[in-house]
Amino acid sequence: MKHELTGATKGLLDEYKKAINELIVVIQSLDDNILSKVVDEKTSDPDCKSIQTVLSHVINSGYGYTIYIENSLGMNKIRPEKKLLNSVSEYSEHLILMYEYCENFFQLNSDITLEEHDNSKKIKVNWGQQYDVEQLMEHAIVHILRHRRQIENFTRILECKS
16 A cells, blocks of 8 residues: 655655756756767766766666665566667656656555665665665665766757757
């Protein structure tokens, strides 16, 4: 049964939604045709070459954070495939769907323990860190903020080139 979110969980989800909405505002004014333009030709990270690859990475990671938490509770969820989309409206829609997936999880699991001091009970992620639920959600929020800034910088670079 879904529950209304309260306390620290509501605070985390409110900040997550705020970060996502700020990212959507940044991309809303972009033309679809610049999404796939390679901005960082020197990076070896395929997720950081264009606005399109950054946004696809953000969405895939957003689902990944929630799935890490779900799987820590014994679920056997599989992270969806990363998809390159072709329009700002598609990315905006998928960012909202990503948030709703996370929110739905917390509404269905409102009694989840956010803070865990026992390292053996923390969530181990594929980049080697261990997080409790609160730390993983804080990471998810900052992940959005950092990539929003990256997209703002990419946009300035593209404007200078045109």
